[in-house]
Amino acid sequence: MFDIENFDPENRLNESAIYGLLNLDVDRLLMIAKKIKDKYSPSFEACSIISYKTGTCTENCSFCAQSSHYNTGVNFRKVSSEDVISKARLMKNYGSKRFSLVSSGRGPMDAEIDEILPIFEKIKNEVDIGLCASLGIIKERDLIRLREAGVTTYHHNLETSRSFFKNICSTHSYDERIETIEAVKRAGLVPCVGGIIGLGETFEQRVELAITLKNLEIKSVPFNILIPITGTPLGGIKILDKSDVLKTLAIFRIVLPFATIRLCAGRENILGKYQKLALNSAANAMMIGGYLTRPGEEIEKDLELIRNLDLIKV
Template sequence: MNKQELKELLNLSFLDLLREADKIRRAFSSSTIDLCGICNAKCGVCSEDCKFCAQSGHYSTNISEYPLKSKNEIVKEALKIKESGATRYGIVTSGNKLTINELEVIAFAIKEIIENIGLSVCASLGALDERSFNLLKSAGLSRYHHNIETSKRFYPFIVSSHSYEERISTIKLARKAGLEVCSGGIIGMGETWEDRIDMALFLKELDVDSVPINILIPVKGTPLENIKTISPVDAIKTIALFRLILKDKNIRIAAGRESLLKDFMALVFMAGTNGMMVGGYLTTRGRSVEEDKELVSRIYDLWKIN
């Protein structure tokens, strides 16, 4: 399906588009909802200027800033994530680079989590080099998370402190180290439908394993604080397009689902989503574990009916 044909799908009725996406999910992807949770292991004072991010040192956002958590703190949070029903645990740090000492702390934590808690461990630690990836792989890391954020065309309007090419290079190094890749982006930053389609097509070209879709939560103090919020319908249509393009990949709904979708949340799973982040985000609280567990149960019931 070429770009023009994908654009024409937007002319379908909302429900018809959802039906087409759900057919693709059933035919090519999993009917098990993959749940993951994250640990904000190092927060704030980031040198990068991503216009959406509360952790950028370029903006005044009044978040709690702290250095890398200890190995024991990271492991303790993994236990809480497992109790939420998640099977994957992501260790996330602010900044584009980590020191070797920081990486070693994370490597020790990964090893202990796998041996004693039994979760699959992912990490999002910025632009690592080959040596760093090999260290983490040896510790047991299974997947690396590194979003491309948006289309190559729109990226310079969102980030200027590092390039799109640098992000792609990092993804390729993670692949070279034998890691799976989780990469997606954020919608609602002022991009066009063409930008969203281009992002999905490029993720298909990169052959990533998991695709998180975040919906922008405008943060006071960032350049995007006053941007007009996209509609729930447009967010769900975007997810449907991603499923039609990324047929067999895990598509995961992440930040923004609670604040924007509200009563529409179940519809993202009829639009092709088969993964969800639970337990909160980097600087934003999520819903209660009980609410998300109830949602998952209802989605399984819906999938059986259809």
């Protein structure tokens, strides 16, 4: 039985105890998660992204609308630097604390890095908002250049557990993702690393991902829920039940007591009115202003949700 009264986040739960959490019901897990979150991660923040380059990705991630391997109706597009800066200003005004430029593809070429750096420099000089980048598998030297341009966080999801990864992607390896995360650390940036649940993985494999994140000492964790995309191999997969999502989220909080767990894509569709429960009990951050190929919730609805949370806003 999990002993919440004697829980010490500095002493890591052993893996047997972590997997044992799966034996608890969702209400018990949410209660434990809330106590941990309220004590160790009580503050809340909103973050936002813009898809700078969309579509024509060479990788074959089976859930992704942007892969060139599948016919999903997502066409290549690229926004202007003015559009990026304008959205950064807009999301700052809406209360976002962090803003990320996201680009599709395996990773950036030198020319793309050269193109992106001035955008970050301009945002740094003109908008008071934390800067993040999500550009795929990347060289350490380019990460250093991003840091020098004002970027402080680099996002690179593991997507799922090591044991399940081969089921969703064959064009690059799990180790390549891990090495990118290690390069982020060496370059002096904060790694933002999470995944997507609902890809067909087991509960045990979700716990495996949480343990990997803990071992990597990840402090910023995007938590996405799959919305199946027509045309992808997972287009017909069954959507997760909200109780399974909440149970997984609660376990992530217990395993990662100090992390900023960011409720991201899929939250509106799957959780609906239970988003407030998720945020009050386990997650302590939320992405607002839309995603990569999906619009997300209307911004005013998100702001109303945030206003009604039992959280400390930062």
